Amino acid sequence: MPADERSGLTRRHWLAAGLLTGLLPHAAAAQTLPLRISNGPRRALLTLSLGPGQRYAVTAAASPTRLVVQLPGLAWPTANLPARGGLIADLRFDPATDRLTVLLAETARARLRPGAGAPGELRLEITPIEEDAFRRLVAARQPMLRGTIAEAARTRPLVVIDAGHGGRDPGAIGGNGTLEKRITLATALELKRQLEAGGQVRVAMTRTRDVFVPLSARVELARRQEAALFLSIHADSAPGARGASVYTLSDTATDPLSEALARRENNADAMGGLRLPSVTPDVARILLSLMRAETQAGSARIARLAVSELGEATNLLPNTHRQAAFVVLKSPETPSALVELGFLSSSADEAALRQPPHRARLARALARAVDEYVRG
Ligand SMILES: [Zn+2]
Known part of the structure; x- marks a missing residue:
């Protein structure tokens, strides 16, 4: 007689029991379970073994305060797993809705845990955030994290790093004579070095020396090579402004500062002695209307990640993400x-x-944002 019948347990029960054991520290069978948890008061780590191709999305929800991990089509059994003493108060998986509900002891966010992890794993790091920030996440009704577990053989995505200005176009010049083109190149090269050390992405640069590169050529390089991401690095001048900021595309600027920055940046080709319009207003409008929703979503996501990581590394300009x-x-x-x-x-x-x-x-902050972006 098969063991399952003799004991009256189905595979479902075994899995549920396994999930439960996974909540206990140092559980003997922890290596083979589909879920592991380390539940601290300031940080919880949740590792789900999902398999390649599994999609996931994490959203915040209120009353009760919780994170909802949507896992479409996941064949896990029903489980309700009370936890204790940490950020995670309770965990529930409901196969009818494909939802893992993570009840929280206080308002918190989830992000992907750095590092590669085992193939097929989703590793979530849960850390406390202000109630206001959590309320905004709930109101946004958009996942704070979304993606697909990578296929093992996937080639590493290409990131194009664009060091602003160069050659005859110095960019902004500081009061002590610092040239923007030098700052952007030095930072871009350091970012390249850090990304390559991380091993998650391939990197291409629009310039690696002090040379003039037209704006259109910078964009074309990324398009031709089917880059997963294009990051342009600058350090411009703007009266009274201080701190880091991140910009994404919009045909109308969100504020006068952003508009002035874009106008000056877009003149870079003229400074290099070129008179070619990089894109006519009509073409720009068409390109904008063609811009796929996912490109916009991707741009918004890398901007959000960059703002969050830069915020831990330096001062930020207020309203840090602008368009x-x-x-x-x-x-x-x-x-x-x-x-x-x-x-x-x-x-x-x-x-x-x-x-x-x-x-x-x-x-380093930007490298963390890029790595998190490509893992998502
Ligand atoms: Zn610039």
Whole structure:
């Protein structure tokens, strides 16, 4: 007689029991379970063994305060697993809705845990956030995390890093004579080094030396190589502005500062002695209308990740994620963002950006954002 029948247990029960054991530290069978948890008061780690191709989306919900992990088509049994003493108060999986509900002891967010993990795993790091921030996540009704578990043999995605300006176009010039084109190149090269050390992505640069590259050529490089992401690095000048900020494409700017930045950036070709319009207004409008929803969503996501990571590394300009009509962001198929590392017009930002350790910190923050983006 098969063991399952003798004991009266079905495979479902075994799995549910396994899930339950997974909540206990040092459980003997933990290696073979589909879920592992480490539940601390300031940080919880949740590791789900899902298999390649499994889609997931994590949203925040209120009353009760919880995170909902949507796992379409996942063949897990019903389970209700009370946890104790940490951020996670209770875990439930409902196969009727394909939902794993993570009840929270306090308001928290989930992000992908850095590092590769085992193939087929979704590794979520849950950390507390302010109630206000959580309320905004709930109101957004958009997943804070969404993606597909990678296929093992997937080639690493290509990220194009664009060091702003170069050659005859110095970009902004700080009060102490710092040239934007040098700051952008040094930071872009450091970002390349860090991304390659992380091993998650391949990297291409629009320039690796002090040369002039037209804006359209920068965009074309990313399109031709089917880049997964285009990141343009700048450190411009804007009266009174200070701190890092991130820009995505919109045909109308969200504020005068963004509009002025885009106007000046879009003139870079003229500064290099070129008179070619990089894109006519009509073409720009058409490109914009063709821009696929997923490109826009991708741009918004890398901007959100970059803002969040930069916020842990440096001061931020208020309303950190802004939008304007930057030519360099106009590829309809490449999710793109432009990062202002700071403003050379601010003497404090200029002094900081001259320091290699500060630039390395910024590059590390951007590398974390990119790695999180491609894992998502
Ligand atoms: Zn610039």
